[in-house]
Amino acid sequence: MTNDSLGKDSLNTLTSLSAGGKTFHYYSLPKAAESLGDINRLPFSLKVLLENLLRNEDGVTVDQSHVDAMVQWLKDKRSDTEIQFRPARVLMQDFTGVPGVVDLAAMREAVKKAGGDPALINPLSPVDLVIDHSVMVDRFGTSSAFEENVAIEMERNQERYEFLRWGQQAFDNFRVVPPGTGICHQVNLEYLGKTVWHREQGDKTIAYPDTLVGTDSHTTMINGLGILGWGVGGIEAEAAMLGQPVSMLIPEVVGFKITGKLREGITATDLVLTVTEMLRKKGVVGKFVEFYGDGLKDMPVADRATIANMSPEYGATCGFFPVDEQTLKYLRLTGRDDQQIELVEAYAKAQGLWREPGHEPVYTATLELDMGDVEASMAGPKRPQDRVALKNMKAAFELLMETAEGSPKASDGPDKRESQLKSEGGQTAVGVDKSYRHPCSRELTLNGQDTRLDPGAVVIAAITSCTNTSNPSVMMAAGLVARKAVAKGLKTKPWVKTSLAPGSKVVTEYLEAGGFQDDLNKLGFDLVGYGCTTCIGNSGPLPDAVEKAITDGDITVASVLSGNRNFEGRIHPLVKTNWLASPPLVVAYALAGNVRLNLAEDPLGEDQDGNPVYLKDLWPSQQEVAEAVEKVKTDMFRTEYAAVFDGDATWQAIEVPQTKVYTWSEDSTYIQHPPFFEGMGPEPDPVEDIVDANILALLGDSVTTDHISPAGSFSADSPAGKYLQERGVEPKNFNSYGSRRGNHEVMMRGTFANVRIRNEMLDGVEGGFTKFVPTGEQMPVYDAAMKYQEQGTPLVVIAGKEYGTGSSRDWAAKGTRLLGVRAVVAESYERIHRSNLIGMGVMPLQFPEGTDRKSLKLTGEETISINGLSGDITPGQTLTMTVTYKDGSTASCDLKSRIDTANEAVYFVHGGILHYVVREMLKSA
Template sequence: MSKTPDTLSTLEVGSKTYHYYSLPKAAEALGSIDRLPKTLKILLENQLRFGDDESVAEEDMQALVDWQAEGKSSREIGYRPARVLMQDFTGVPGVVDLASMRAAVESLGEDPAKINPLSPVDLVIDHSVMVDKFGNPAAFQENVDIEMQRNRERYEFLRWGQQAFDNFSVVPPGTGICHQVNLEYLGRAVWTKDEDGKTFAYPDTLVGTDSHTTMINGLGVLGWGVGGIEAEAAMLGQPVSMLIPEVIGFKLTGKLREGITATDLVLTVTEMLRKKGVVGKFVEFYGDGLKDLPLADRATIANMAPEYGATCGFFPVDEETLNYMRLTGREDEQVALVEAYSKAQGLWREPSDEPIFTDALELDMTEVEASLAGPKRPQDRVALQDMATAFGKFMEEDHKADPTAKGKLSSEGGQTAVGVERSFEHDTSRAVKLNDQDFSLDPGAVVIAAITSCTNTSNPSVMMAAGLLARKAREKGLTTQPWVKTSLAPGSKVVTDYLEAAGLNDDLDALGFNLVGYGCTTCIGNSGPLPDEIEQAINDGDLAVASVLSGNRNFEGRVHPLVKTNWLASPPLVVAYALAGNVQRDLTKEPIGKDSSGEPVYLKDIWPTQAEIASAVEKVNTAMFRKEYGAVFEGDEVWKAIDVSESKVYQWPESTYIQHPPFFEGMGREPDAIEDVHGARVLAMLGDSVTTDHISPAGAIKPDSPAGRYLQEHGVKPVDFNSYGSRRGNHEVMMRGTFANVRIKNEMLDGVVGGETRHVPSGEQMAIYDAAMKYKEEGKPLVVIAGKEYGTGSSRDWAAKGTRLLGVRAVIAESFERIHRSNLIGMGVVPLQFAEGESRQTLGLTGDEEISIAGLSDLTPGGTVKVVIKNADGERSVDAKCRIDTVNELAYYRHGGILHYVLRKMIGAA
């Protein structure tokens, strides 16, 4: 803790005394902070608390106060979050890196026990369950059994980490998703720490290895997603280097109308903020509308911050925060501390608050309408009544992209929406027989309808609405269409408790929305296989089909490789589309189905009222939370029975899940000098908005892919491949899957979609991994060329790790997403940005060029480097901006990566 005496104060709460660093006292010396956004007040407190550390200077604090003059600052600060949150997909490689760091420290003759998290770390196993079984009461247990069988090697490793590392806790599988566990249990709003006989209170802050860590901002907890690499550094005591952010104010007024859900609100907010342009910025919500906005709705909006591009979407602490903390079983003493501390520090939301913001926008919530988002970006909101038109537009664009597509779109079978033109040739409907039912699978068919965990299942109002809609549909004799794969994967066990208390679980079950697991499923690509008959029909007919899911991600190839269009929707709309069976049905005008007597039933006939939803939500009570979180870290008998070694240095077994990574091989106590890049080849040339889903291995592993061949060579049958995410602890699998997404488009190849490239100079087409290995044999370094917004999407550390292991020295793009740019630096890959007005197109690049980069040993943050481009016509040079933005990032790069820097520092060599 800082020893800054002029701001150290005490706070009496009940019978306890807390010490804290007073923002009002700091303001006496630094200037008024009355109108400073509350997010920046939290950053200022962080600087006060670590004010005697070498990474924090008084000028940093003053810069935060002076921010109010212009609503922006160019000052870099070092920020230390109170804790770190991980999920297992990103957590496993994080623990692998810690284990590898211990091995490296031991090889340097130092004590490996020096490598330990210095900040509390919670890892929640939530990304491993897949929807293999569905639509029956046994689905949950069958999926859990398969999960444990598939992932036993990973779970044995995590159990080892649980006992080997201090300050490290694991929430076992089958509990819930990290964001909901964080919201309902782990988050405290105000954190405490005992030191020198005193109890210090300070804001609960965190970084997480999942981009939707932002969900906790709904509880007044400042947190956001970072790459696994950056999170590892944070838990090892390193500050998160950041420029003081711009803060966009979002004023909410009014209330949602009857029939409008929190999901409709969040899709509207996402659309507005994307249009505003908030990438890399904080968003802070304020306004009188907050007084009637439940905390679960706030968390739904906060969850989607990555989708609207912001670092976070923050809701200040107020009475609703306290009410939610009481409901979820937080102790009275903690709730009292949150209120007292927030009011003492000026962090409490007052109705009259009008902070100074960089910019602001406003939404009257009475104007929100029923919405979905898609077909492949979460910010592309579509009003419910426009869905058929939106799908038709996708079909036309898809046809233009692939004019050889066969067949003609059929309007038979009542699947074509009223008033939508269908004159172009494309997909062909296919006759299917499944479970003794004969039907036609048509374009727009909903083959996946998933109430999946992220975004919405923390929210009882939309979950109860889904159950009530299912009840009304069931009463009218409606059934789910036979081609729809249905699933319910809540974010915590509390959800099933309150659905059962309201009696709605039976209604959801009756429509096929049986519990399939507690964890992230469909929206991270763990949707599991479709029935063979459906997959064959999609392939044979070249069908553009659909998924409708209550998650937050719908990028190409993410949900299922055969499903081209993916639509985000509220849980009740997910159920509605499972009944309708096709996204080309206009649910605002056309019947959703027919009742038991053959009469048409419309969506409005089964949509629950706000009063009905409110009555059901009253079933949620504190006892449910206390029951489910009473022994949250213990796990079931299978988890407890996993046998683990007590060694402090991991003994690496023969495994296709966990491998000792090569990142620290040959590492010395001092870093090597950085060499310029000479004669590099272009591994891939990519367009705009290439996401980390395109770059990082995710989803299913194809048998004929480099990763699939590797696994088969090591005795793994395709049925046992599991997913890329489950194998993130094996660099051999992950580097083979880097840039291998089925939807990635390498502009070096005409008309080819998937992870292929052209080897130069041979001209041979091959998998990107195979080309990288061929270039390695030839002694050729590599670069990647890209367009705008390179690396958008989830915080995937393997998007950077895989890039490094393939031999890529630099990525040259028109612009970068915040987290991925940071992760590239953290792995020793330099991000370079084309000069304004320049791009791969203006420079006429084809991918056949040789690229040289000079000046890497003399880099300065934000400086320029010379890029020499050589082709058959000669060579020319252009200047590119170095996107190493801070002094700390430059130190990481010079050491070969952030973990190398941290390791050397922890043993006193840096």
């Protein structure tokens, strides 16, 4: 079925409605119910999927059996039926978008070499790419920080931006939001999202739910606006934009009932960290979460979006909020046109997609939260779901320190232990014993001031990320805390690197309208850019003296950020503990300077008269916040988004070659022609069993895509650093792994290269190293993989639970493939990375219950053979793994293929989803 043809509509559901003076046709769920029976109690998110099936029925990819399976879901509350979902559009950010466009360019090259028309490779669905991940906090604490950081960004990323400008003119249905504009999810929420989409098909205007997939995990933020969407790997997103449906099982849906109201002084961030903790404990990986209950009545979309944004952190595919009056209120506030708002209301009510008071759909399982029970919270030190009540932060950090060298142990006895723990918090802040110096502490001079860095020192305080900067209530609260702190004469501690990176220019508008930006500036929270910055690892360098003190003393320091990710090694290589917090708490910790305080009791500074100042003295009331939020006006959104695709003069001056096939430059260190399609024939080669493979890495639980493919900085002596230096790039110009994703040579060398990854083949070693088994040498993973490739030795990776947690990072799969890994064997997988592995032709396999790397006593020196691949590849099939130990003995176990759907099996057989798409397009040309 083409994008311009109507579906078969075997249930005769096509009907019409009027909105905004115009007639729209739509595929009616109530009309479908006349044939299917009562479907009104389906979860709202599944109603969206059902409409998608009705509208796209073609008798091939979608037929009556798929529709019937949706009805059966109401009885079983689950389903094993595979469906084909066609999203309305695709959203990309530049870290994942650049390699996506590189792949499209490489596919055009492959089609051209095969004698086809390169223009066959072209997005069929609308694609928006927002450049938001590239700005780094090089300059901070000064009024010129924004201009300087943007200038550095443009210089640093010139090659990438030239390439994206080329893609903008080369491909249809492809728009680029230039740098310095905002974060993709906030731009999506405030401007791109429509809630109800429409398009001309034949002589009719068809209305349908706005849906999307995005190349960033936090695409789910848009669920707060009643829009169904989630993050996929760049590989899967490319296939979706090229007309391939997203293959998925009809998901289980967990209902989360929200009642009550937040207490005085509690923020939306506290709520979301509580929800995240609850859902992680519940277990919702691979499931939809849908929020319901009367607590939604007064919950603004900004709060809903904050909760939905964190879906990857609680493990769900999405966190959906149905359409209601709050949806319309937000659409009006953000300047959507009246006709669109009328369509949203009319369509949602006609389709049964409007949330009615007291309506409770059928769910697979439920849980409930009274918002009155939420308390002030943070999360850390390295997982977003590890919530810590604010009053317990001091104790939580002390617990971490107990295992550090020089810290008191439990065996010391309670009295000695308590006294040492108290004094160990020694730092130049009020309420702590200043005379005690921890063995790790180091003296340093900053801005001419002598001071001391102690364990728990907050060296980064960042108001950053789409999660919270899209929410006026917490941003205004941060402004109010800053205003009160300035009035009392408080100052940020000298060792704290402060930054403010909102997700859109609208935030700057309303902070300035409230007069809060001046107060934030006085505490060092000057605007540093519009982008992810610290949350994605673009925190930039710490002052030299701070970095030296941390390194010399091996000090365990902290960052506090208003983001959604705090995985090991992500925020800054030297910062071992990272804490997620609301924007006002970020300001508070910048003033306190250390996380080893109980802010419920300990002062965070002194006023002009030397009197202690407590958090309660600075914290705004709900009334104060509400009055400040009233300053957010519709005109701000209309002004800032009027020319959202234009960019500044520097962006507009970038020269763009007017070609349909990209001209690759061998000298580029940012954009290189990837080798994925080299030697690709018209038909795929047969899949073969894996025989006598070596283990490249033996990994534990919760290995994230950040561990597998880091996005942040890298050192001069790393394989990636050496590669760039060989090509004349100085270390100061390395930029980050994330910004180099258009160059497979850099990314291969960065695979499994996180500074905090632990390969169990090595004893107590952190970082991207492995053992080259034939010689027993320890070496970088990349170097070992290349040696194995020279020998023709296949490779596997062995891992524990939750392999691939975190960002939808396609290079975690691409790099794995290019290193020569044919299969990953783990105890369980996170959804997106499992899909990405298949999309790159790497087999994800799962240990049976009760079997793992430990029960098999694996050391990494064994060889692995996997039988059953050479036959038909089918979803969920059982394969056999044989382990041969050093002494020649063997052990065997069954493994479950985590190819879950028939489409995934086809993609794997073709060597990856992109290979399949190219072959299919050549056949149909």
